[in-house]
Each structure stands twice: as structure tokens, then as C-alpha cells.
Amino acid sequence: MRLESIQRAKRELGSGLQAYSSKDISRQIVDPSILLPRESIKRKLARLVAMSALRFQQPAIHRRANVDLNVHCDLLCIEDRFGTDASLAFLLRHIRVEPVVRVLIPGCYVGGEDVQFWLRRGVKRLDGIDVYSLQERWDRIVPELRRFFDAEVSFCQGAIEAIPFPGESFDLIASSAVLEHVRNLKVMVDETSRVLRPSGWAWHCFGPLYYSFGADHCIAAYGDEAGYDHLLLDEDEYQKRIRNQAFFDTQPDPNLPFWALQQQFSFATAAEYLDHFSRRFHLEFVVVKLSAKGLAYRRAYPEKWAQLTRAGIEECDLLIKSLAVVLRKK
Secondary structure, eight states: OOHHHHHHHHHHHTTSOOOOOOOBOGGGOOSOOOOOOSOOHHHHHHHHHHHHHHHHHHHHHHHHHOOOOOSOOSEEEETTSSHHHHHHHHHHHHHTTSOOOEEEEETOTTTOHHHHHHHTTTOSEEEEEESSBOHHHHHHHHHHHHHHHTSEEEEEEOBTTBOSSOTTOEEEEEEESOGGGOSOHHHHHHHHHHHEEEEEEEEEEEOOOTTSTTTTSSGGGGOGGGTTHHHHSOHHHHHHHHTOHHHHTTSSOTTTTHHHHHTOOOOOOHHHHHHHHHHHEEEEEEEEEEOHHHHHHHHHOHHHHHHHHHTTOOHHHHHEEEEEEEEEEO
């Protein structure tokens, strides 16, 4: 098993700050930069009913999961069934009476829904950062966002571990599918706290966490039985699998191994994330999302599951796919 390799990578990579290339990768991106002037009615309705629906479903979800959680959890869901919507509903309800004028979006990418969700809510200034340079795309989409939403919008290259803005600049920080790739969680928490105003808000939705099903973003392409092979295989066999580009070229996305080859993961458990957050933030609301494929794997492959738990991995860490958290600066 790869557990020693994972822990070694976590120690070595998680203690420093990563340097990012300034090379513009705009032409490698196929996602279009488009205006999204309104939210779908389906999404609005989902957010409206999410909290009540999840609360009603809690007994059934806990029975299905049949696992002791080692983390604070306000609501539990399977995959993302109402989970993200419930966390956003909680946040929007609580900031309704406070002015949220300036927002930071780490992982702004090409200015899609993660950005425009907040612009549609009347934010006066929105800054986006991304670890990769997408300047060519940004030069096209930013002027469109400014005109359409009548807001000051600016994107630049930057990392959430070294946010390129003065202290207390923002009312809210919001990120989606970013924190699972942040190696230095301590510095990330310190930086997000630094740039938030007193009692400012943070919303983060992130995963898959590294001990869950298919969490290296590529190994599950070999089939559901391989969903935990990023843990079960020895290091040599794992490297052969993720470097088999001939295999990945047969997949819909041939770039699946990118994150694994870069070792661009926190390698942290849900409990470790919440412990880091708690140093600087109040945990206002936490949604824990379980992996449906992880639950199915536990039933289908009990011997492999037992091998994982005998190695010392807690069952909840194998099943917790992601978190959606609402934080308030202490």
C-alpha cells in the first residue's frame, strides 16, 4: 500500500509554498468564457428546499452510511444531493443583513458560474485569482463581466497561500473545487483570514478528499474496483498506472492524470481541514458529503475494504468525499 508514500509527500510538500509558472495556458483550455445572465429556476428551487429536504433525510442517510463520523457535521448528504445548495442557502440568509461589497474568488478560472453567481447578487467589486495564468481568456471575459454586471471585476494570477491583496480587503471569500489541491493548509487559512475584514465570511466547497473513492482524479478510470487503488497499490504499480498515457488517451479526458502526476493534493482528512479552519474561523455550518461509489465499494469488495481499515484508515475518511463549509472570521 502507498500510505507511507502519501504521508511522506504530505510532509515534504505541505511545509512550503509552491511556485507556479507564469506561462499563459489559455490556448490549452476548451471551456468557453460566456456570460450567464441568470440562474436556472431548477437551481433556485433546489436552494430553496435544500435545508428542509436534507434535514428530513438525515435518519435515512445515517442508516445508509452506517459510519461514525469524526468531524463536526450539521448536515450529511450522499454525493452532492442538496449539500452545496444547503450551505449556500445558509450563507445567503446570514449575509442578507450585512453589506457584502467586495468578494474574492480563488480559482476564478475563466470567469464562469463560480464568479457570476456573486455578480448576480449585486457585488460591487469582485477579484479573482488562479494559480495558472489565463490572461488571454481574462482579457476577453473581464470587460464583458464589467459591462453586463456593472461591477468592478479583476482577475490575476495568484495562489490562495499567498493572496496578492492587503489585509482586510474583502467581505467574503468563496471557492469551489480548490482546497483539495492546496498543499499548505495552515498558510492558506492564515492568508484567507488576513485578507478578510473583521467577522468576514468564507465559503468553501471542496473535494474529493484524498482518502475517498477515486480521489486522485484518475485511478477510477480503470473501473469501480480500482476506486481505492491510489491507496491499495504499491508505489511502483501506482506510478505505472497513472503514467500509462496510452490508456488515458482512450478516455474522454486524456488529461486525467495531471493532478496525480503533479502530486497537487493536500492529502488531508476532513478532520484536518476543520482543525485548520478552527484556528482562525468559527465553523458556522458544515455539510459532509459521502461518496455513493465509496458506499457501493464497501458492499462489493469487503476484503479490500477490510485491508484499508486494517492499515489504519478510518472508515469515515474512506467515505467522506467532500465538504461544504461556511466560516466566519474570529
